[in-house]
Each structure stands twice: as C-alpha cells, then as structure tokens.
Amino acid sequence: MTIAQVAQRTGLTAHTLRYYERAGLMLEPPPRGDNGHRRYTERDADWIALLTRLRASGMSIAAMRRYAELARRGQGTYAARKELLEAHRAEVIAKIEQLRSDLETVDYKIDLYRRRIRGEE
Amino acid sequence: MTIAQVAQRTGLTAHTLRYYERAGLMLEPPPRGDNGHRRYTERDADWIALLTRLRASGMSIAAMRRYAELARRGQGTYAARKELLEAHRAEVIAKIEQLRSDLETVDYKIDLYRRRIRGEE
DNA sequence: ACTTGACTTAGAGCGCGCTCCAACTCCCAG
DNA sequence: CTGGGAGTTGGAGCGCGCTCTAAGTCAAGT
Numbered sequence: 148m149t150i151a152q153v154a155q156r157t158g159l160t161a162h163t164l165r166y167y168e169r170a171g172l173m174l175e176p177p178p179r180g181d182n183g184h185r186r187y188t189e190r191d192a193d194w195i196a197l198l199t200r201l202r203a204s205g206m207s208i209a210a211m212r213r214y215a216e217l218a219r220r221g222q223g224t225y226a227a228r229k230e231l232l233e234a235h236r237a238e239v240i241a242k243i244e245q246l247r248s249d250l251e252t253v254d255y256k257i258d259l260y261r262r263r264i265r266g267e268e
Numbered sequence: 269m270t271i272a273q274v275a276q277r278t279g280l281t282a283h284t285l286r287y288y289e290r291a292g293l294m295l296e297p298p299p300r301g302d303n304g305h306r307r308y309t310e311r312d313a314d315w316i317a318l319l320t321r322l323r324a325s326g327m328s329i330a331a332m333r334r335y336a337e338l339a340r341r342g343q344g345t346y347a348a349r350k351e352l353l354e355a356h357r358a359e360v361i362a363k364i365e366q367l368r369s370d371l372e373t374v375d376y377k378i379d380l381y382r383r384r385i386r387g388e389e
Numbered sequence: 390a391c392t393t394g395a396c397t398t399a400g401a402g403c404g405c406g407c408t409c410c411a412a413c414t415c416c417c418a419g
Numbered sequence: 420c421t422g423g424g425a426g427t428t429g430g431a432g433c434g435c436g437c438t439c440t441a442a443g444t445c446a447a448g449t
Contacts, residue, residue, distance in 0.1 A: 149395080149396080150395090150396075151395075151396085160437090160438080161395095161396085162437075162438055162439070163436085163437065163438080165397090165398090166436080166437065166438085170436095179397095181445095182395095182396075182397090182444080182445055182446075183396080183397060183444075183445085184395080184396050184397075184445090185396085185397090197373070197377070200370045200373045200374075201370075201373075201374070202436095203366060203370050204366075204367055204370035204371065204374065205367075207435080207436090208435075208436065208437095209435095222384070225381045225384045225385050226381070226385055228381055229378055229381035229382060229385065232374055232377055232378050232381070233378055235374060236371065236374050236375065236378065239367055239370070239371050239374065240371070242367060243364055243367050243368065243371075245324060245325075246325055246326075246360055246363060246364050246367075247364065249321045249322075249324050249325035249360070250325065250357065250360050250361070250364075252318070252321045253321075253322070253325065253353055253356060253357050253360065254357065256318075256353055257350055257353050257354055257357065260346045260347070260349055260350035260353070261350060263343070263346045264346050264347055264350065270425080270426080271425090271426075272425075272426085281407090281408080282425095282426085283407075283408055283409070284406085284407065284408080286427090286428090287406080287407065287408085291406095302415095303414080303415055303416075303425095303426075303427090304414080304415085304426080304427060305415090305425080305426050305427075306426085306427090323406095328405080328406090329405075329406065329407095330405095
C-alpha cells in the first residue's frame with residue numbers, strides 16, 4: 148500500500164503518517180519500494196487504525212510512543228501494555244463523566260433561555 | 269473579590285483570568301479598586317464558573333467569546349445564545365459517543381492482553 | 390523530450406490555550 | 420526605611436499536534 152492509500156483508509160494525511168513515523172509510533176519503519184517510496188503492509192495499516200482510535204480517545208503522542216515502544220519489545224511486555232491501556236481507559240471514563248456533568252450545566256442554561264424566550268422570566 | 273480569590277474559587281490561575289479578560293470573555297472588565305487591582309463581583313465569579321464548564325466540555329475560546337458578545341448585547345440575544353449552546357450540546361454528545369466507541373476498542377485490546385498473559389494465545 | 394503526478398527529505402510554521410517574564414506600583418509590617 | 424507580598428502591564432515563550440514548504444527524485448504518458 149502506498150502512503151496515499153493508507154491516508155485514505157485511516158483518515159490521516161500523508162503528512163501526518165510521516166510525522167507519526169518520525170514520532171516513533173510505528174512498530175517498525177515501513178519498508179521501501181525500489182523508488183524509495185514507503186510500502187505499508189496490512190499490519191501497518193491495522194496498527195495505524197489502532198493509533199487513530201487511541202488518538203481520538205485523547206491519548207497523547209507521547210503515550211502512544213510508550214505503547215509502541217512496548218509493542219516493539221515483544222511478548223514480554225503484555226502486562227505493561229495492558230496496564231498502559233487500563234490507565235488510559237480510566238482517563239477516558241473520567242472524561243466521559245466530566246462531559247456528562249458539564250452537559251447538565253449546558254442543558255440547564257438552554258432551558259433557562261427557552262423559558263426566557265417564552266417570556267416566563 | 270481579588271483575582272487570587274477568584275482563581276482559588278474557579279481553579280483557574282490569575283494569569284488565565286487576565287488572559288480570559290483580554291480574550292473578551294468577560295461580560296465587562298471587572299471594576300478596579302483604588303490601587304488599580306481588579307475587584308471581581310459575585311456575578312463575575314459566577315460567569316467565570318460557567319466559562320470553566322463550557323471550556324471543560326470542549327468549547328473553544330473563540331466560541332466562548334461569541335457567547336460573551338451575545339450576552340453583552342442583552343436580552344435580545346436569548347435565541348442566539350440558546351442556539352449557540354444547543355450547537356455545543358450536540359458536539360458534546362457526539363464527543364461522548366465517539367469516546368464510548370473508542371473505549372470499546374481499548375477494552376477489546378485490554379482483554380486480548382489479559383488472555384495472552386494467561387497464556388491462552 | 391517534456392509534463393504530470395506521486396512520492397521523498399529536512400526543517401519551518403501555525404493555531405490553540407495557556408503560562409510566564411520583566412519591570413513596575415502599591416501597601417503594610419517590622 | 421526596608422522588606423515582602425499582591426497586584427499591574429505588554430509582550431514573549433511554550434507544548435502539543437499537526438501542517439506545510441522547498442527542493443528534489445522517479446516513473447509513466449504523449
């Protein structure tokens with residue numbers, strides 16, 4: 148797969164894919180074709196897809212790099228990887244709770260305006 | 269109230285409070301005491317508390333400025349303010365949904381590691 | 390032979406939201 | 420009179436995550 152195809156598939160830009168590689172997020176730098184262009188494997192694409200989910204859920208580039216480093220070190224790091232993801236999981240859940248709580252304030256305010264528009268206050 | 273007291277109460281720093289003011293987020297610049305120091309009113313503190321909730325739920329500074337501008341223009345802008353908050357509300361809900369969905373991937377991965385650690389794969 | 394287009398690199402630039410610095414004023418306690 | 424502490428200002432700086440630019444290579448199409 149070319150960089151453009153992976154970009155298409157993952158929703159990232161080619162720029163971002165190169166940036167992620169420089170940032171140490173890949174399991175290994177994708178091999179190059181004769182012309183020096185990156186040739187992504189299916190596994191690369193899957194890995195990047197996972198990265199986009201972690202990213203979308205708020206994981207920092209630095210944390211993803213730590214995760215990638217563990218993954219590169221092989222099977223011995225299952226427990227560490229699990230812990231990293233569990234820590235992230237807790238953060239995501241906390242964030243969801245936070246959002247829900249903030250949403251209540253927004254809802255309250257919306258309702259207030261609704262009543263004011265109807266002339267009740 | 270002094271800037272330090274408001275900072276204390278809202279969890280923001282004095283730096284950030286001045287920044288918010290410069291950014292046009294206040295209903296009106298807080299009045300000054302004889303020494304030129306800001307004297308926040310109770311209403312200011314409440315407004316800032318609302319800002320922090322909007323901020324925490326992901327509203328941008330620019331959107332908060334638009335909201336503040338509407339609020340400054342008075343009662344005629346209730347509908348516009350309501351619409352702004354409703355748009356934000358939709359974004360927050362979408363974000364919560366996104367997080368929930370990403371969380372599934374994280375959970376799946378965690379479970380995978382759990383099984384690998386137990387030697388099932 | 391020439392153009393087009395997809396890729397390569399190193400490195401610069403950007404938007405956001407703070408965060409801090411330097412230099413200053415003011416007031417109060419010792 | 421001298422610190423120390425809390426505030427003031429304009430403006431610089433920073434960390435993050437991209438995002439883009441410049442200059443180049445290479446392959447295919449006309």
